[in-house]
Amino acid sequence: MKEAKTQVNKVLNKLIPLYAHVPIGIKYVTPFQLVVGVILSAQCTDERVNQVTATFFDDFQTAQDFAQLSQAKLEKMIKPTGFFRNKAKNILGAANMILHDYQGVIPNSMKELIKIPGFGRKTANVILARLYEINEGVCVDTHVMRLSQRLRLTKHKDPIRIERDLMAITSQKHWETLSHCLIWHGRKVCKARKPNCTECVLNKICPFAPAPFAGSSV
DNA sequence: CTCCCGATAT
DNA sequence: ATATCAGGAG
Numbered sequence: 540m541k542e543a544k545t546q547v548n549k550v551l552n553k554l555i556p557l558y559a560h561v562p563i564g565i566k567y568v569t570p571f572q573l574v575v576g577v578i579l580s581a582q583c584t585d586e587r588v589n590q591v592t593a594t595f596f597d598d599f600q601t602a603q604d605f606a607q608l609s610q611a612k613l614e615k616m617i618k619p620t621g622f623f624r625n626k627a628k629n630i631l632g633a634a635n636m637i638l639h640d641y642q643g644v645i646p647n648s649m650k651e652l653i654k655i656p657g658f659g660r661k662t663a664n665v666i667l668a669r670l671y672e673i674n675e676g677v678c679v680d681t682h683v684m685r686l687s688q689r690l691r692l693t694k695h696k697d698p699i700r701i702e703r704d705l706m707a708i709t710s711q712k713h714w715e716t717l718s719h720c721l722i723w724h725g726r727k728v729c730k731a732r733k734p735n736c737t738e739c740v741l742n743k744i745c746p747f748a749p750a751p752f753a754g755s756s757v
Numbered sequence: 758c759t760c761c762c763g764a765t766a767t
Numbered sequence: 768a769t770a771t772c773a774g775g776a777g
Contacts, residue, residue: 581774582772582773583764583774587764619764620763622763622775625762625776661773661774698774718773722773731770732767733767
């Protein structure tokens with residue numbers, strides 16, 4: 540716990556200068572387009588999500604716009620992002636629920652957001668932080684999970700416990716920054732398959748870094 | 758735990 | 768061939 544706090548402070552000091560001013564990867568204009576982008580981003584790169592959404596975001600902007608689509612047509616539109624049946628069903632379900640239960644306004648609490656089909660804590664955290672500047676938790680995606688384990692910010696493997704650990708060792712104002720930085724660093728440097736420890740600014744404090752670096756020799 | 762799933766890197 | 772990508776539901 541104490542060690543993890545010290546560690547996460549070092550991590551933030553190193554990563555904030557690199558990534559704090561980098562915008563989020565998912566491109567969107569309207570609030571519901573962010574909802575669509577986040578749903579599509581499950582197990583799919585932001586790059587591909589943007590490539591796909593660019594083909595129809597001009598024509599579809601609000602929950603009302605998307606609610607008018609048929610399941611089949613929406614599936615075709617989003618197919619390259621994978622899981623296209625589930626994602627299409629979730630987008631239509633979300634559009635209809637927001638339209639009918641929330642008067643077209645996306646809810647601003649975790650409690651309400653996770654009632655929406657396809658919304659777990661990670662998705663809800665992104666929506667809350669981006670649309671309302673509310674931080675009820677830390678976004679834990681595949682990158683945050685991997686880097687948290689490599690840097691020993693947690694000893695757990697499941698997203699819920701990892702989120703709880705990250706919330707415990709950082710102040711709330713840093714929650715969004717932490718996940719944002721870990722995600723970008725995970726993409727660019729601390730990659731799942733071939734981590735570039737040689738050029739990593741964390742290699743001296745990272746237990747996962749191989750022999751030449753300080754991390755592994757502790 | 759398994760399943761959903763296409764596209765890319767290794 | 769296999770692992771991976773801003774996950775969530777059953």
